[in-house]
Structure formats: C-alpha cells, structure tokens
Amino acid sequence: MKNTPDYKKFFNDIINIKFPEKKEICSHLLAKSNLTVLDIIDLNELLFRNSSKENSVFNQKHxxxxxxxxYQILEYQKKNRLNNSQLAGHFKLSRNTVTKWKNLFPV
Incomplete structure (x- = not known):
C-alpha cells in the first residue's frame, strides 16, 4: 500500500478554514473520486492565484x-495544440523541461 496524502481532505480543510468563498469554484474538482496531479495543480492555482512571486518560484522548485x-501534460499540449513555450507557461515549467520530456516520453 502506497502512502499518499489525502488531497481531497487537505483541500477541503483549506477551503473551509481559509477560503469559504471559493468553495463553489472548487466543488467540481473536489467531487471527483480520485484527484489527478493536474487536478491538484488546478486546485492550487484556484486557491492561491494571488500569492507572491517569490512564493510561486519557491513552490515550483519543489x-x-x-x-x-x-504523459498527461504532453497529451494536454497535443489536445490544445500548444507549442512548447505555451505549455511551459501554462504549467510554469521551463521550455527545456518540456523538450526533454518530449524526447524521453514520445506521445
């Protein structure tokens, strides 16, 4: 059994305590039975959109x-017809990372 955090509980607690006004915005993601990493990134963006630049840089490094x-990110690129720069900007990655992934994991 793999130990993974219960992200649904985690985000529900954050919403109930800090952001009750954003409950309805996040409800469609929290209604899912399993949250993907992309869902977690979306929830994080919805809740902490206005965080400082240095916080964003620190969080991205980790x-x-x-x-x-x-594979999901590369499929997102293909589905939305994004170039590497647009995909990198959307997910806050470097363009070099996207290029490396495309070479390592052909879609």
Whole structure:
C-alpha cells in the first residue's frame, strides 16, 4: 500500500478554514473520486492565484512529476495544440523541461 496524502481532505480543510468563498469554484474538482496531479495543480492555482512571486518560484522548485503526469501534460499540449513555450507557461515549467520530456516520453 502506497502512502499518499489525502488531497481531497487537505483541500477541503483549506477551503473551509481559509477560503469559504471559493468553495463553489472548487466543488467540481473536489467531487471527483480520485484527484489527478493536474487536478491538484488546478486546485492550487484556484486557491492561491494571488500569492507572491517569490512564493510561486519557491513552490515550483519543489514540484515533481511522475511518468503518468508527464504523459498527461504532453497529451494536454497535443489536445490544445500548444507549442512548447505555451505549455511551459501554462504549467510554469521551463521550455527545456518540456523538450526533454518530449524526447524521453514520445506521445
């Protein structure tokens, strides 16, 4: 059994305590039975959109992506017809990371 955080409970607690006004905005994501990494990124963006630049930079340095998430991000690029720069900007990645992923994980 893999120990993973209960992100639904985590985000529900944050919404109830800090952001009750954003409950309805996030409800469609929290209604899912399983949250994907992309859902978690979306929830984080919805809740902490106005955080400071230095907080955003610090948090981005500590993100990690597994193989399935990388495939989802690359599928998102294909589905939305984004170039590497647009995808990198959307997910706050470097363009070099996107290029590396495309070479390592062909879609």
């Amino acid at each position: 993100r990690s992506y597994n193989e399935s998430v990388i």
